Amino acid sequence: MEWFDALVQGILLGGMYAQYALGMALMFGVMRIVNISHGDLVILLSLIGISMATAWGLGPLPVLIVLVPLAVLMGWVLQKAVLNKVVGSDPLPSLIATFGLSIALQNLMLQIWSANSRSLPGHGLESQSIEIGGIYIGLLPVIVLVVATALTWGLDLTLKRTRFGRALRAASADVEAAAMTGINPRAVYAMATAAAVGILGFAAVFQSLRSTVAPADGPAQLIYAFEAVIIGGMGAVWGAFLGSMVLGISQAIGFRIDPGFGVLAGHIVFLIVLATRPQGLFGKATT
Amino acid sequence: MSAIPYPAAEVPEVQVQRQTPSGRIAMTLAVFALVAIAAMPWWASTGTIRSILVLCCYIAVAQMWNLLAGYAGLVSVGQQAFMGAAGYALFVLAQTYGINPFVAVFLSLLVPAALAVPIYFLLHRLDGPYFSIGTWVVAEVFRLAASNLPIVNAGAGMSLRVMKDYSSFERNVAMSLLCAGMLLVTLGGSYWLLRSRFGLALIAMRDNPVAAASQGVNVAKLRFLIYIASAVGCGLAGAIYFMAQLRITPGSAFDPMWANVAIFIVMVGGIGSIEGVLIGSLIYFIADRWFGEYGASYFVVLGLMTLLVALYARTGIWGLVSKRWDAPWFPIRRKLVDQNR
Numbered sequence: 246m247e248w249f250d251a252l253v254q255g256i257l258l259g260g261m262y263a264q265y266a267l268g269m270a271l272m273f274g275v276m277r278i279v280n281i282s283h284g285d286l287v288i289l290l291s292l293i294g295i296s297m298a299t300a301w302g303l304g305p306l307p308v309l310i311v312l313v314p315l316a317v318l319m320g321w322v323l324q325k326a327v328l329n330k331v332v333g334s335d336p337l338p339s340l341i342a343t344f345g346l347s348i349a350l351q352n353l354m355l356q357i358w359s360a361n362s363r364s365l366p367g368h369g370l371e372s373q374s375i376e377i378g379g380i381y382i383g384l385l386p387v388i389v390l391v392v393a394t395a396l397t398w399g400l401d402l403t404l405k406r407t408r409f410g411r412a413l414r415a416a417s418a419d420v421e422a423a424a425m426t427g428i429n430p431r432a433v434y435a436m437a438t439a440a441a442v443g444i445l446g447f448a449a450v451f452q453s454l455r456s457t458v459a460p461a462d463g464p465a466q467l468i469y470a471f472e473a474v475i476i477g478g479m480g481a482v483w484g485a486f487l488g489s490m491v492l493g494i495s496q497a498i499g500f501r502i503d504p505g506f507g508v509l510a511g512h513i514v515f516l517i518v519l520a521t522r523p524q525g526l527f528g529k530a531t532t
Numbered sequence: 533m534s535a536i537p538y539p540a541a542e543v544p545e546v547q548v549q550r551q552t553p554s555g556r557i558a559m560t561l562a563v564f565a566l567v568a569i570a571a572m573p574w575w576a577s578t579g580t581i582r583s584i585l586v587l588c589c590y591i592a593v594a595q596m597w598n599l600l601a602g603y604a605g606l607v608s609v610g611q612q613a614f615m616g617a618a619g620y621a622l623f624v625l626a627q628t629y630g631i632n633p634f635v636a637v638f639l640s641l642l643v644p645a646a647l648a649v650p651i652y653f654l655l656h657r658l659d660g661p662y663f664s665i666g667t668w669v670v671a672e673v674f675r676l677a678a679s680n681l682p683i684v685n686a687g688a689g690m691s692l693r694v695m696k697d698y699s700s701f702e703r704n705v706a707m708s709l710l711c712a713g714m715l716l717v718t719l720g721g722s723y724w725l726l727r728s729r730f731g732l733a734l735i736a737m738r739d740n741p742v743a744a745a746s747q748g749v750n751v752a753k754l755r756f757l758i759y760i761a762s763a764v765g766c767g768l769a770g771a772i773y774f775m776a777q778l779r780i781t782p783g784s785a786f787d788p789m790w791a792n793v794a795i796f797i798v799m800v801g802g803i804g805s806i807e808g809v810l811i812g813s814l815i816y817f818i819a820d821r822w823f824g825e826y827g828a829s830y831f832v833v834l835g836l837m838t839l840l841v842a843l844y845a846r847t848g849i850w851g852l853v854s855k856r857w858d859a860p861w862f863p864i865r866r867k868l869v870d871q872n873r
Contacts, residue, residue: 279661341841352829
């Protein structure tokens with residue numbers, strides 16, 4: 246029963262990680278770019294949300310409604326001002342640029358919000374629970390999982406069915422061929438990054454509701470997103486979702502064994518997957 | 533079909549020129565600097581020696597990162613893994629097993645070398661930017677493992693108490709010699725490597741790995757060797773740095789700050805050149821002394837500068853300088869000179 250509980254907790258934790266991993270998988274799939282400031286953006290959005298909530302007494306839902314468009318805008322600006330200049334076959338410029346951005350963001354947040362941990366007041370939401378078959382599950386983690394599933398499903402459908410999705414897939418398959426058919430890669434990239442960071446708007450609200458955030462927390466979130474993407478299999482949207490579940494379950498079981506072992510257990514599962522199935526658990530083998 | 537005979541007489545009599553006047557001056561200065569560093573106990577205070585030691589560690593770590601990112605195309609943000617591993621190895625060998633610490637410095641280099649092999653085989657499967665974050669995960673795994681391992685005193689860290697068996701002067705002599713040796717191995721070794729046949733292959737690989745491979749360069753093997761060499765170089769810097777600190781904890785040993793330092797130095801100084809590493813190290817060292825007290829705002833500026841260099845001036849300061857004046861300090865080019873003219 247205790248282990249079943251860890252499994253449930255792990256799946257719910259995975260819902261959180263899926264919200265980070267989706268954006269990373271999307272950006273890497275389209276541009277072959279990893280945004281090192283990915284985790285720092287989550288923290289920045291969280292801190293903005295917390296400050297809004299305390300200043301104006303907003304509940305979680307209004308914060309979410311403000312934060313997601315703000316995140317979309319941030320992503321669009323990030324692409325226009327930084328990433329469009331460094332996208333290309335050489336991974337170095339984009340890594341260095343976003344690395345510098347990450348350092349600057351972390352320390353800027355440290356100055357504005359100090360090193361203290363804060364969280365978003367949930368007005369009772371964070372302590373409510375529902376009973377399913379004899380175990381009590383927190384209402385908030387269930388909402389997180391449902392939102393994560395909906396986001397994954399929505400992103401997958403967008404990629405498969407819409408005009409934007411087709412343009413995006415074309416640009417990721419062969420950017421020059423896509424440009425010849427009338428797709429503007431820069432516009433597609435801007436929308437992809439806007440979507441990726443937009444999803445982080447959801448992640449920011451839930452992260453600051455379910456635990457605390459501090460300016461230095463970003464790199465850890467980046468690493469979890471990365472591990473989820475690699476465990477699941479690169480590129481695929483549902484791969485990132487399932488990878489997040491595997492990572493969440495590994496960490497939850499690790500925490501149950503020993504509190505100092507939780508995060509390490511996730512890393513170890515990641516390394517085992519990398520050693521035995523480098524294309525990811527759910528990815529198709531190339532070559 | 534017979535082969536067309538190549539008229540041997542038409543091969544012009546040329547000489548390969550490899551050294552330049554600027555290079556000779558720089559080489560002389562470099563030798564003087566090395567001797568001065570080795571002789572520090574006789575002219576510098578203990579405080580100065582400590583500062584120079586930190587500067588030497590910056591130079592060594594940055595040059596190792598430069599070899600990785602600037603030539604092998606492997607952008608690592610986790611070289612602190614090897615610094616910490618060698619540092620811990622030194623503490624365990626010297627403190628727990630009672631081996632002479634100045635011998636243990638060299639023995640401890642076996643640990644990063646041995647760890648780098650499996651790590652490279654795991655991580656090289658990751659594509660471009662994912663490789664970088666993979667190296668970071670490895671450094672985190674090392675940090676968490678060190679926080680849980682009883683042999684390294686877990687999260688509490690270790691102290692190098694055996695160092696008090698040596699007088700302050702003896703320690704200063706050892707530190708100075710180690711610094712000079714570290715610079716000789718990391719900078720001198722890189723220079724030697726770049727001037728050798730491997731250097732040609734490395735430069736070809738830096739410019740275009742696919743084209744280099746088509747010319748017979750074994751890109752995969754070279755990358756592997758550079759990764760191991762860089763791990764050992766960073767290990768040496770880590771062992772010397774923590775020997776001077778006398779104390780090591782999981783947080784300090786595997787501090788991502790070292791990745792920031794290496795990236796800032798190499799990108800601002802100029803990637804793919806030894807000159808850039810020296811310029812960048814001096815800038816960072818001076819900036820750290822002058823502005824370090826401003827804490828977070830100092831790092832905001834540092835981060836923004838890295839960002840701006842990546843966006844607008846990818847060759848760094850040395851790239852701008854060498855475009856203007858052709859006077860390399862460490863020339864690695866081969867220039868053909870016709871003696872008859």
